[in-house]
Amino acid sequence: MIVGNRQGTRLGFPTANVALATAHAGGVYAGRVTVDGKDYDAALYVGKNTRILEAHLLGFDGDLYGKTIEGVVVKKIRARWDFKTEADLIAQIERDIVAIKNVLKPKT
Secondary structure: OOOOOOHHHHHHOEEEEOOOOOOOOEEEEEEEEOOOOOEEEEEEOOOOOEEEEEEEEEEOOOOOOOOOOOEEEEEEEEEEEOOOOOHHHHHHHHHHHHHOOOOOOOOO
Protein backbone atom coordinates (compact mmCIF):
# COMPACT_ATOMS: atom_id res chain seq x y z
CA MET A 1 0.00 0.00 0.00
CA ILE A 2 0.98 3.58 -0.60
CA VAL A 3 0.49 6.33 1.95
CA GLY A 4 -1.67 8.97 0.28
CA ASN A 5 -2.64 12.51 1.17
CA ARG A 6 -5.63 11.27 3.24
CA GLN A 7 -8.12 13.25 1.15
CA GLY A 8 -10.53 10.31 1.08
CA THR A 9 -10.45 10.06 4.87
CA ARG A 10 -11.01 13.80 5.19
CA LEU A 11 -14.03 13.55 2.88
CA GLY A 12 -15.49 10.60 4.81
CA PHE A 13 -14.44 7.87 2.36
CA PRO A 14 -11.09 6.44 3.50
CA THR A 15 -9.16 4.54 0.86
CA ALA A 16 -6.37 2.04 0.57
CA ASN A 17 -3.96 3.25 -2.12
CA VAL A 18 -2.33 0.53 -4.17
CA ALA A 19 0.32 0.87 -6.87
CA LEU A 20 -0.66 -0.55 -10.25
CA ALA A 21 1.86 -2.32 -12.46
CA THR A 22 0.40 -0.67 -15.56
CA ALA A 23 -1.68 2.42 -16.20
CA HIS A 24 -5.45 1.94 -16.42
CA ALA A 25 -8.20 4.16 -17.76
CA GLY A 26 -9.20 6.68 -15.14
CA GLY A 27 -12.61 6.36 -13.57
CA VAL A 28 -14.75 4.78 -10.92
CA TYR A 29 -15.20 1.01 -10.76
CA ALA A 30 -17.16 -1.52 -8.73
CA GLY A 31 -14.87 -4.15 -7.28
CA ARG A 32 -14.20 -6.63 -4.55
CA VAL A 33 -11.25 -6.56 -2.17
CA THR A 34 -9.96 -9.24 0.18
CA VAL A 35 -8.27 -8.33 3.47
CA ASP A 36 -7.14 -11.03 5.88
CA GLY A 37 -9.30 -13.60 4.11
CA LYS A 38 -12.49 -11.51 4.29
CA ASP A 39 -14.16 -10.09 1.16
CA TYR A 40 -15.50 -6.56 0.89
CA ASP A 41 -17.40 -4.80 -1.87
CA ALA A 42 -15.41 -1.75 -2.88
CA ALA A 43 -15.57 1.55 -4.70
CA LEU A 44 -12.40 1.75 -6.79
CA TYR A 45 -10.95 4.90 -8.32
CA VAL A 46 -8.10 5.46 -10.75
CA GLY A 47 -7.12 9.09 -11.28
CA LYS A 48 -5.83 10.85 -14.36
CA ASN A 49 -2.32 9.86 -15.43
CA THR A 50 -1.61 7.77 -12.34
CA ARG A 51 -0.72 4.21 -11.56
CA ILE A 52 -2.52 4.31 -8.22
CA LEU A 53 -5.79 2.59 -7.43
CA GLU A 54 -7.77 3.96 -4.50
CA ALA A 55 -10.08 1.40 -2.87
CA HIS A 56 -12.86 2.40 -0.46
CA LEU A 57 -13.99 -0.83 1.21
CA LEU A 58 -17.72 -0.78 1.93
CA GLY A 59 -18.49 -1.90 5.46
CA PHE A 60 -14.84 -1.94 6.56
CA ASP A 61 -13.84 -0.09 9.70
CA GLY A 62 -10.22 -0.40 10.67
CA ASP A 63 -6.65 0.24 9.70
CA LEU A 64 -5.32 -1.24 6.47
CA TYR A 65 -1.70 -0.09 6.84
CA GLY A 66 0.63 -3.07 6.77
CA LYS A 67 -2.08 -5.42 5.49
CA THR A 68 -1.94 -7.36 2.25
CA ILE A 69 -4.98 -6.69 0.13
CA GLU A 70 -6.08 -8.24 -3.14
CA GLY A 71 -8.80 -6.99 -5.40
CA VAL A 72 -10.65 -7.45 -8.62
CA VAL A 73 -12.47 -4.97 -10.81
CA VAL A 74 -16.04 -6.06 -11.58
CA LYS A 75 -17.43 -3.21 -13.70
CA LYS A 76 -16.66 0.36 -14.70
CA ILE A 77 -19.23 2.76 -13.27
CA ARG A 78 -18.18 6.01 -14.92
CA ALA A 79 -15.28 7.97 -16.36
CA ARG A 80 -13.13 10.27 -14.23
CA TRP A 81 -14.61 13.75 -13.80
CA ASP A 82 -13.38 17.00 -12.30
CA PHE A 83 -15.58 18.72 -9.72
CA LYS A 84 -15.98 22.43 -8.99
CA THR A 85 -16.55 21.98 -5.26
CA GLU A 86 -15.78 19.46 -2.56
CA ALA A 87 -19.53 19.21 -1.86
CA ASP A 88 -20.13 18.21 -5.50
CA LEU A 89 -17.43 15.52 -5.20
CA ILE A 90 -18.89 14.12 -1.97
CA ALA A 91 -22.40 14.00 -3.47
CA GLN A 92 -21.09 12.14 -6.53
CA ILE A 93 -19.13 9.65 -4.41
CA GLU A 94 -22.36 8.91 -2.52
CA ARG A 95 -24.19 8.32 -5.85
CA ASP A 96 -21.30 6.15 -7.07
CA ILE A 97 -21.51 3.99 -3.94
CA VAL A 98 -25.24 3.43 -4.50
CA ALA A 99 -24.52 2.40 -8.10
CA ILE A 100 -21.68 0.11 -6.98
CA LYS A 101 -23.88 -1.59 -4.37
CA ASN A 102 -26.49 -2.22 -7.08
CA VAL A 103 -23.90 -3.74 -9.40
CA LEU A 104 -22.43 -5.96 -6.70
CA LYS A 105 -25.61 -7.06 -4.94
CA PRO A 106 -26.31 -10.77 -5.17
CA LYS A 107 -28.65 -11.76 -7.97
CA THR A 108 -31.77 -13.57 -6.79
